[in-house]
Amino acid sequence: MREQFTEWIHDLQNRICTSIEELDGVARFREDRWERPGGGGGLTRVIANGGVFEKGGVNTSVVHGELPELIRSRFKVEGGYFYAAGISLVLHPENPYVPTVHANFRYFEISDTEGGPVSDFWFGGGADLTPYILFDDDARHFHTVLKKACDRHHRGFYPEFKKECDAYFYNTHRRESRGIGGLFFDYLRAGESFTKEERFAFVRDAGEAFLPSYLPVAECRMHHTWTDKERYWQEIRRGRYVEFNLIHDRGTLFGLKTDGRVESILMSLPPRVRWDYDFRPEPGSREEKLINILQQPRDWVLEE
Amino acid sequence: MREQFTEWIHDLQNRICTSIEELDGVARFREDRWERPGGGGGLTRVIANGGVFEKGGVNTSVVHGELPELIRSRFKVEGGYFYAAGISLVLHPENPYVPTVHANFRYFEISDTEGGPVSDFWFGGGADLTPYILFDDDARHFHTVLKKACDRHHRGFYPEFKKECDAYFYNTHRRESRGIGGLFFDYLRAGESFTKEERFAFVRDAGEAFLPSYLPVAECRMHHTWTDKERYWQEIRRGRYVEFNLIHDRGTLFGLKTDGRVESILMSLPPRVRWDYDFRPEPGSREEKLINILQQPRDWVLEE
Numbered sequence: 303m304r305e306q307f308t309e310w311i312h313d314l315q316n317r318i319c320t321s322i323e324e325l326d327g328v329a330r331f332r333e334d335r336w337e338r339p340g341g342g343g344g345l346t347r348v349i350a351n352g353g354v355f356e357k358g359g360v361n362t363s364v365v366h367g368e369l370p371e372l373i374r375s376r377f378k379v380e381g382g383y384f385y386a387a388g389i390s391l392v393l394h395p396e397n398p399y400v401p402t403v404h405a406n407f408r409y410f411e412i413s414d415t416e417g418g419p420v421s422d423f424w425f426g427g428g429a430d431l432t433p434y435i436l437f438d439d440d441a442r443h444f445h446t447v448l449k450k451a452c453d454r455h456h457r458g459f460y461p462e463f464k465k466e467c468d469a470y471f472y473n474t475h476r477r478e479s480r481g482i483g484g485l486f487f488d489y490l491r492a493g494e495s496f497t498k499e500e501r502f503a504f505v506r507d508a509g510e511a512f513l514p515s516y517l518p519v520a521e522c523r524m525h526h527t528w529t530d531k532e533r534y535w536q537e538i539r540r541g542r543y544v545e546f547n548l549i550h551d552r553g554t555l556f557g558l559k560t561d562g563r564v565e566s567i568l569m570s571l572p573p574r575v576r577w578d579y580d581f582r583p584e585p586g587s588r589e590e591k592l593i594n595i596l597q598q599p600r601d602w603v604l605e606e
Numbered sequence: 607m608r609e610q611f612t613e614w615i616h617d618l619q620n621r622i623c624t625s626i627e628e629l630d631g632v633a634r635f636r637e638d639r640w641e642r643p644g645g646g647g648g649l650t651r652v653i654a655n656g657g658v659f660e661k662g663g664v665n666t667s668v669v670h671g672e673l674p675e676l677i678r679s680r681f682k683v684e685g686g687y688f689y690a691a692g693i694s695l696v697l698h699p700e701n702p703y704v705p706t707v708h709a710n711f712r713y714f715e716i717s718d719t720e721g722g723p724v725s726d727f728w729f730g731g732g733a734d735l736t737p738y739i740l741f742d743d744d745a746r747h748f749h750t751v752l753k754k755a756c757d758r759h760h761r762g763f764y765p766e767f768k769k770e771c772d773a774y775f776y777n778t779h780r781r782e783s784r785g786i787g788g789l790f791f792d793y794l795r796a797g798e799s800f801t802k803e804e805r806f807a808f809v810r811d812a813g814e815a816f817l818p819s820y821l822p823v824a825e826c827r828m829h830h831t832w833t834d835k836e837r838y839w840q841e842i843r844r845g846r847y848v849e850f851n852l853i854h855d856r857g858t859l860f861g862l863k864t865d866g867r868v869e870s871i872l873m874s875l876p877p878r879v880r881w882d883y884d885f886r887p888e889p890g891s892r893e894e895k896l897i898n899i900l901q902q903p904r905d906w907v908l909e910e
Contacts, residue, residue: 334884348883359883475862541875548852549862558779558853571845571881578877579652579663580638580869 303498304385307409311362311389314509318360318391319347321513325520328353331360336563341367346566354400354524358393359569369412370560385411389509392570398434398536399526402543403516404570405429407509425505426488428463429512430471432481432543434536436592440519441482445602447515448485448508455504463487468599473546478596480546535589538581540572547571607802608689611713615666615693618813622664622695623651625817629824632657635664640867645671650870658704658828662697663873673716674864689715693813696874702738702840703830706847707820708874709733711813729809730792732767733816734775736785736847738840740896744823745786749906751819752789752812759808767791772903777850782900784850839893842885844876851875
């Protein structure tokens with residue numbers, strides 16, 4: 303599984319970067335290879351100041367070593383080793399009509415001895431969309447593509463992981479979601495219902511759904527012209543994105559606390575951001591409607 | 607003490623706002639009074655888009671009620687009531703030559719019954735400076751004024767609270783300080799060495815030192831003209847300020863977790879911020895020298 307998963311994320315990283323560069327038309331990804339002192343390393347690919355993407359990263363990492371204290375205390379084990387492979391991406395378009403997107407797919411193993419038999423393993427991941435100017439069609443498209451990927455494996459997956467996504471990407475202090483959701487799943491183990499191969503097949507399909515879920519939305523909205531006011535609103539909303547990632551996101555905080563590579567972790571932060579005191583959109587405006595939707599997550603896929 | 611402290615912070619708030627408006631010359635503070643559902647409230651005063659200050663807040667709050675769960679678990683008490691009064695300010699100048707400044711002075715009481723005898727109390731607070739373009743003279747002036755305020759009460763205060771400030775305002779994940787420090791003190795109780803009145807006298811002097819510690823620095827540097835490159839650097843560094851406040855600052859996280867007034871708490875965030883992937887100042891530049899200093903806190907007051 304280690305090899306299969308690692309091969310898949312590197313291949314997916316290549317294909318996503320190629321597609322994003324094609325869409326962008328101007329900027330190319332810059333690549334940084336890094337090594338983790340405790341074992342393993344990563345391949346960080348970032349794009350900046352493009353025709354479409356103001357900033358983005360499509361990163362993979364394959365790390366292993368002694369279990370960090372944070373995981374040991376969480377799982378109540380005294381020692382042990384881990385192996386983790388994952389792909390993580392965030393794209394921040396310049397145009398406020400094009401939504402920000404995030405996706406992440408990972409495989410985690412624990413063993414009692416380094417390189418010894420695996421005592422526990424799971425898959426995790428998801429994808430979610432953060433629009434600044436919301437088009438219902440975009441939200442429906444994004445969710446529908448993800449739902450189809452889920453449905454191929456189990457009809458219960460989409461409703462469950464959609465709900466978990468709404469619960470996870472929630473700025474409790476603002477009482478609003480970061481965006482309009484998508485999928486979020488974690489601790490997908492093998493058991494009576496699913497084999498390890500079936501779990502991987504699902505995660506792979508979810509990952510493969512990223513490009514078809516996002517690219518058509520970006521392609522469509524990138525042609526909108528925007529005003530300074532719309533850009534201002536985008537920068538204010540990007541502040542909420544930062545707040546979520548730095549205050550609430552378990553992945554970000556875990557990475558920073560376990561001495562992860564800071565620049566690869568914080569590549570998720572938007573390039574230009576604003577915080578105004580008590581900024582409020584005009585009553586009845588499109589911006590206010592977006593906030594109302596973020597305060598009350600909705601179903602985006604119409605029942606067949 | 608409640609009345610004395612509350613009267614002092616409101617008076618200091620007025621005087622600071624008046625001085626800041628005079629220096630700014632363009633913008634005026636806007637005032638929001640708010641009430642806390644559990645008891646008490648606050649007076650938030652914010653300034654924006656001024657001649658000197660791009661964004662700033664000088665807030666007071668006087669709140670009371672049942673002890674929040676977070677404090678109960680920290681102090682291992684099952685119930686009880688609190689009374690807290692404080693002044694908190696952050697000023698973000700537009701000009702990258704003028705440093706950002708933060709200060710906070712507070713009084714906290716705990717009692718077993720609402721309005722009953724005080725079972726525990728303490729003072730806390732401090733002030734610290736965050737330059738983007740560092741002038742040693744500014745750092746020395748700021749620290750010297752604070753040291754003089756400390757020395758009037760105890761020769762050990764300045765060294766102790768300066769050290770605590772360096773330890774507290776530290777972005778562990780970046781391995782650098784937020785700024786060039788100042789004072790930080792907490793849990794100043796009465797005991798054999800100091801009476802409650804002596805504690806208050808010290809905190810008051812520290813608070814009164816804010817204007818003379820900061821205003822001359824701002825007055826001097828506000829006349830510098832700046833380049834786009836210097837402004838860019840300031841916005842990058844403001845990102846580190848956001849990282850500290852949202853990831854590490856106990857006051858911010860405590861406020862957000864105990865359902866404090868979000869806009870008053872997050873007024874501390876800078877108005878415009880940038881995150882570039884792996885931004886590095888040029889070798890040998892003034893910017894690189896600043897980072898070196900932030901990685902290794904220094905003594906700013908020359909021994910007499």
